[in-house]
Amino acid sequence: MPDRIVIDNCALATVDERDTEYARGHLVLAGDRIEAVGEGPAPRDLPDVVWRVDGTDHLATPGLVNTHHHFYQWLTRGLATDHNLFDWLVALYPTWSQIDEAMVYAAARGSLAMMARGGVTTAMDHHYVFPRGAGDLLAAEIRAAAETGVRFTAARGSMDLGTSQGGLPPDFAVEGTEEALTATEEAVDRYHDPSFGSMLHIAVAPCSPFSVSTELLRQGAELARRKGVRLHTHGSETVEEERYCHERHGMGPTDYFRTTGWLGEDVWMAHCVHMNDSDLAAFADSGTKVAHCPSSNARLAAGIARVPDMLAAGIDVGLGVDGTASNETGELHTELRNTLLVNRLGPHREKALTTRQALRLGTFGGARALGREREIGSLEVGKLADVVLWRLDGLGHSTIEDPVAALVLGPPAPVTLSLVGGRPVVEDGRLVTVEEEAVARGARHEARRLARIARG
Structure with a gap:
């Protein structure tokens, strides 16, 4: 018989299909x-x-599920703080093109540690910058995730459309089309584990409409479906992207994605801020999913995504930290609060989202986006033992009677225990899989080294 862990006397938010809750309940793992x-x-x-x-x-609660991130940006936080997306990218591309394997490993450790300490049990990263001679950057991230002890979806990104071909990134920051496709297929073959309870998935993830050729998008979609893995990219993030797609392709981002095979139940897209009713219908009809990144959208002045309308249309929505150069906190549990508050600034006002919906976005919604809803995202018999126990008797939460409201609306709640597959990752607010101080020192060292190289 397997060893058992019993958690007793806690409030429980199962996030099952009935949103079952217990004021005082138990879990047996x-x-x-x-x-x-x-x-x-x-x-x-x-x-x-x-x-x-x-x-x-x-x-x-179920462990939190992050659906969009860029780990390498842990080394470039606090830069270009007053820029929109396109200007921010142009400002940071030259620095990012200098990253190497040691930097990415340190950045991944920092990003993962910050999320795991805050209740994330399934992480995701979209890495799309691969300087020549930089080493095995994807392997560095995968090693960091294994050491941290969280489930991981590594989205092998790519850019092949430099400025000389009408793209946004500089030519020195992009790969060749065939080179990117070959490397992506090799990553799937080497790393992807589709088994129940897998700790590692690989996704195919060309970066964005303004950094990727139409051919890379089309062949990337064909590759993903041939290999049976999921597809991820950025979509409809800013008005500048919308304008770019109309000028270059004669249509908006959603219609462009449709022509390249990038709508479907196996696709999830980050941001999706600027979407009209027709776009929403296309996502709903095709089963395309969304990674909502409220803090990053606000930091880069991208706008307010129509999350209430997405949910009403039947679109699955998860939450994403996004890169920490555009969301310096690096934590997903703060996004529970921010998604509720930001969306209440929109046309639906106080009816936009409830605290329970915010929690669902950060758990089961994320599991749906990553295609893992049969395994994670809710506390149900037979699912994986990815569980977080949040302490709510301290100064920041003790007077909020509703525990879900305390978690979502209160300050970040301390994590007393976080389990991934029944294995402790956090105990009493501290990571037990890696040494936090060592992770911080390593990241600081590599951030300073990157800054020196970037300065020339």
């Missing part, structure tokens, strides 16, 4: 699976119990 979820205390006579956790004054 057997090995890497959830064995029981229910009201009241767990049975006292369970065999093979190796750990009983008292969850009094805590809320248990």
Whole structure:
């Protein structure tokens, strides 16, 4: 029999299809699976119990699922703070083109540690900058994720459309089309594990309409479907992107993506801020999913995504940190609060989102975006034991009676315990898989080295 962990006496937000909650309930975890979820205390006579956790004054939720990130940007936080997306990219491309394997490893460790300490149990990264001679950058990220102990979707990105061909990135920052496709296929073949409970998925992820050729998009979609992996890119992020697509392709981003095979149930797109009713219908009809990044959208003045309208149309929406050069906190649990507040500034006002919907976006919505809803995203029997226990009896939360409201609207709640497949990643607010101080020192060293190289 597998060893069991019992979590007792906690509030429970299961985020199942009925949004079942218990004011005082229990979880029984057997090995890497959830064995029981229910009201009241767990049975006292369970065999093979190796750990009983008292969850009094805590809320248990599914682990958070991040659906969009750029780990390497951990080394360039706090730069170009007053720019829109296009100007920000142009300002930072020259620095990013100097990254190497040691830098990406340190940045990934920092990004992953920050998220994991804040309740993320499934991480995702979209890496699309591959300078020549920089080393194996994807392998560096994968190694960092394995050491941190979280599930990981590594989206092998690419850019092949430099400024000389009408793209936004400088020519020295892009790959050749065939080179990018070959490297992407090799990554899928080498790393992708489709099994239930997998710790590592690979996705095909050309960067954006203004940095990728039509041929790379089309062949990338064909590659992903031939290999049975998911597709990810940026879409409809800014008015400048909308204008670019109309000028270059004679149509908006969504219509352009449709012509290249980039709408479908196996696709999730980041941002999706500037979408009309026809765009929303196309996403809903095709099953295309969205990674909503409210803090980054605000930081770069991109606008407010129509999340309430997406949900009403039946579009699956998850949450994303986005790169920490445009969301310096690097935490996903702060996005629960920000997605609710930002969307209430839109036309739906106080009816835009509820606290329960915000939590669902950060858990089950993310699982749907990554194609892992049968495994993670809710606390249900048979699913993987990816569980977070949030402490709510401290100064920041003790007077908020509703535990879900406390988690979503209050300050960032301390994580008493975070489990990935039943294995502890965080205990009492500290990472147990890596040394936080060492991660911080390593990232600082590599950030300073990158800055020196970029200055010439």
